[in-house]
Amino acid sequence: MVQSSVLGFPRIGAQRELKKTTEAYWSGKVGKDELFKVGKEIRATNWKLQQAAGVDVIASNDFSYYDQVLDLSLLFNVIPDRYTKYELEPIDVLFAMGRGLQRKATETSKAVDVTALEMVKWFDSNYHYVRPTFSKTTQFKLNGSKPVDEYLEAKELGVETRPVVLGPVSYLFLGKADKDSLDLEPITLLDQILPVYAELLEKLAAAGAKSVQIDEPVLVLDLPQPVQAAFKTAYEFFAAKSGLPEITLATYFGTVIPNIEAVKSAPVAAIHVDLVRAPEQLEGVIAALKPEQKLSVGVIDGRNIWKADAAAASAIAQAAISKLGADRVVVATSSSLLHTPVDLNNEKKLSAEIKDFFSFATQKLDEVVVVAKNVSGEDVSEALAANAASVKARAESSITNDAAVKQRVTEITDKLGRRASPFVERIQEQEKVYKLPLFPTTTIGSFPQTKDIRINRNKFAKGELSPEAYEKFIESEIEKVVRFQEEIDLDVLVHGEPERNDMVQYFGEQLKGFAFTTNGWVQSYGSRYVRPPIIVGDVSRPAPMTVKESVYAQSITTKPMKGMLSGPITILRWSFPRVDVSQKTQALQLGLALRDEVNDLEAAGITVIQVDEPALREGLPLRDGAERQDYYQWAAESFRIATAGVKNTTQIHSHFCYSDLDPNHIKALDADVVSIEFSKKDDPNYIREFSDYPNHAGLGLFDIHSPRIPSKEEFIQKIATILEVYPTEKFWVNPDCGLKTRGWEETKASLTNMVAAAKYYREKYAKKD
Structure with missing residues (x-):
């Protein structure tokens, strides 16, 4: 058979139990015993569910409190020194590496102030992993027994499982060198890490595991020769050890054929x-x-x-x-x-x-x-x-087909995706209109989604709050955000997005061709879960989606107010797309729908418009070749279709985060200003890649996924590093990403310090002039 x-x-639980308990732990409302109890309950439920369905081979060690790659870093002692000096418990080291940690000293614990490790997309998915960070001083060793513990936990429940672990070649290749070892190639650490992998496999065998699943997903990428050769070294090393469990070498998200020689050489069972x-x-x-x-x-x-x-x-x-x-x-x-x-x-x-x-x-x-x-x-x-x-x-x-939308796509021309004038001409006109200072400050879009906002949104959705009352509530929240931004003297404002549940779901709910779930949650990173909309048919925009809130926000301030939209590729990639038509077709349909919105915003007096594309890199085919080049063209075309129908004086912004970005890819969008997540990069080469970007850019200055508050001096130092290679006249000052997951106290403090740092540099460069 x-x-x-x-x-x-x-691993999130059918009712998001993991999110609720993890966030309660972070806020001090529950202890680690309750956190571990909920994790154990979720694991037991998952194993029993699969067993009852008749699944023969069930995975264990697929559970994580934050990220499975980060778990492996903790397990193998790949913990930069900055996280070890505080004598934290292992679970708190895990969370500190994942989200940073800042807390004052108490009678029983030291003060802690440490930033998070870099977080990037897991291949071409919307899941984010915490990138392993290696140093020349990294000492690999087993730092616990999580895979063994969870295998035995399942066995006690009467469920035989196959433990799963990310393989050594993928783990090293997906990592990076720490800032003190930038010349280190992680793959050169293979000989050091293999004995620790073998030790783990020996412990699993001793616990009774007959087989293990070792994931090597990098086999679907274009790999340099030393990495291809590493597979032979790694799996022959395991084969030489007697008594280890049988290995199933697992790949996914693409084809292994270009790396088939590496697969051939692997002495594994499956x-x-x-x-x-x-x-x-x-x-x-x-x-x-x-x-x-x-x-x-x-x-x-x-x-x-x-x-x-x-x-x-x-x-x-x-x-x-x-x-x-x-x-x-x-x-x-x-x-x-x-x-x-x-x-x-x-x-x-x-x-x-x-x-x-x-x-x-x-x-x-x-x-x-x-x-x-x-x-x-x-x-x-x-x-x-x-x-x-x-x-x-x-x-x-009939849900899937709309003849009018199909016809509109056939009428797309090259002219539809071109601005009236090149950037060098547009920026001159924009500077006359906006008169922004050197180092203009802004945020990416969202402000904290408070409990009060969520309660009122739920009441409105349930019909317990009238449309008029809800609109007044939203306007009051917008005014709070606007007044705060004016108070700290930000230059280009946002309305804070209190009316939005999610940066994709909110738009999908107003576009024709989408379906929505009430409990379709998927983990994006850590405790951040999303409910991706589902594209079920041809996409169009029946009515304006954001104009009312943007116009209100602009009406209560004299400063420029950004209209905020999610871009066509991000809406596509952060939804579950159709499989019966191409993603190119879906992107172009979304571009046309957003073009209508952008034009309506401009007509209503909103002349700074941000169309975010954080999923742009995520959609890139994993291997180089014709498919990738084709994607470059239609992804950029869909963005330009959305944004190119405006006047020269309307300033188009875009935002990108948590991906290995290519400046040439971003250049093809022809946005006037781009903002790019940067706070955790720790790599001067990354700045240099963007130093010749022809338009304006802001490299993000603080990590919005972390509760820690950077000081003014920290911001000054960060900007100093950037200005060593980046032109001052092109540099914007902004956070990494939107602030919806942060609390108001930390948001206010961080932005106040950020603006103070920008003013420090304005004064410094004014003196030079």
């Missing part, structure tokens, strides 16, 4: 590949297998929420079986289900028609089991018939 396998399950994202690799992978190796075929999508086509998935699995035999094939999810909501059964407001289109993590368990049973020859005809009916109904649904 063909086995079924799930590579990982969401290989897992993602046949949802790259079905074309099947034949090449089969040809590379050794006679005794198994193949895990990822045929159930771990990244999207559309119900699987069970017949199509079965056909792919059957193709593998025809070459290898049933005993050498495992039917699996394409990747961990971390990227999908927990349970569709928690959705009570979706229409029956639309709900039938979807499959969340819990439902995907049934899908993978049904496919495994089907290719094993078991009778699952009833399930297959129901699935086929659902797939057919979605393909034929």
Whole structure:
């Protein structure tokens, strides 16, 4: 019989239990015992759920209180010295590395002030991992036993699991050198880290684990030769050790064929590949297998929420079986289900028609089991018939098609995506209009989403607050934000976005072609969860979405007020996109819808408009080639379509964060001003990459995911580092990102210090003149 396998399950809890308890722990409302108790309950629920569904191979060590890569850094003692000097408990070291920590001394503890490690996107997903940071003084050792503990925890519940851990080559390649060791290539540390991996595998074997899943997702990237060679070194090292568990080498999010020699050389029991994202690799992978190796075929999508086509998935699995035999094939999810909501059964407001289109993590368990049973020859005809009916109904649904939108896309011309004049001419006109000082200050958009805001939004959604009362409440919140910004003398203001639940969901709710969940939460990073909208049909904008609030905010101040929009690529990538039309088509539809909004904002007197594209890099195909070059073109085109229909004097801003950005890619957008997350980069080379960016830019000066408050002197030093290579006349002063997750006290203090630092430099450069 063909086995079924799930590579990982969401760890947030069906009702976001992990978020609630983690944030309560951070605020001191619960202790670590309660935090650990909730984590244990979530793990037990997940394992039992998979066991009850009939999944044969269930993952353990897929749980984390913050991030699975950060867990590995803690486990292997990859902890920069700045986090070890405070004598923190391991869980607090984990959180300090993930989000920073700043607290005053008490009778029982030292004062702590430490920034977070860099956080970046996990491949092309909207999940963020904390980048491992290595130094020449890093001493690898086992710093605990989390994978072993969780394996034994499951075993006590009667659930046999396969522990999962990120592999040594991926872990090193995804990391970076610390600021004291910038010439260090992390992959050169392979020989030092392999014995620690082996020690962990030995402990898992001693605990009874028969097999382990070692994830090497970097196999789907363009890898330099030393990294390709590292796979042979690593897995031959493990093969030489007797008594270790069998290894399933797992890849996902793309094809391994360009790195197939590295896969061939790996003496492992099984290989897992993602046949949802790259079905074309099947034949090449089969040809590379050794006679005794198994193949895990990822045929159930771990990244999207559309119900699987069970017949199509079965056909792919059957193709593998025809070459290898049933005993050498495992039917699996394409990747961990971390990227999908927990349970569709928690959705009570979706229409029956639309709900039938979807499959969340819990439902995907049934899908993978049904496919495994089907290719094993078991009778699952009833399930297959129901699935086929659902797939057919979605393909034929009138919800997906809008002839007017399709026609508008066909009418797009090159002229539609070009500003009337080049930047060098626009900026001269803009300087005359806005008369901004040197080092202009601004924020990225959102201000703290207080408990009062959330309560009133929920009351309005439930009909307990009238539209008139809610509008007055929102206007009062906008006025608080505007007055505060005026008080600290920011130069370009924002309205604070109190009316917005999320930077994508808010727009999706006002665009035609979207569906929404009430409990479809997915982890983005740490305790930050999002409910991605779902693109179910052609997209258009029935009415203005942001004009009313922006116009009100501008009416109560004489300073420039930014209109705030999310860009087409960000709305696309932070939603669950359609799979029946190309992402290019969806992006162009969104660009046209946003163009209508941008033009309406300008007509209403909002002449500074920010269209955020933090997901721009996330959408980039993982490998270089024609597909990537094509993406560069249509992603930039969709942004320019949204923004190019305005006058020269209207200043277009954009924002980018938590990705390895390419200045050339950003240049193609032709935004007048861009703001870029920078506070955790610690790399002067990154500044140099942007030093010749032709338009204006602000490199973010403080980490908005951390509660710590930078001092004025810290801001001054940060700016000094930037100005060593960045032109003063082009530099804007701003935070890393929006401030919605921060408290008002820390927001006020941080922004006040930031503005003071900008004024320090204005005075300094005025004296030079």
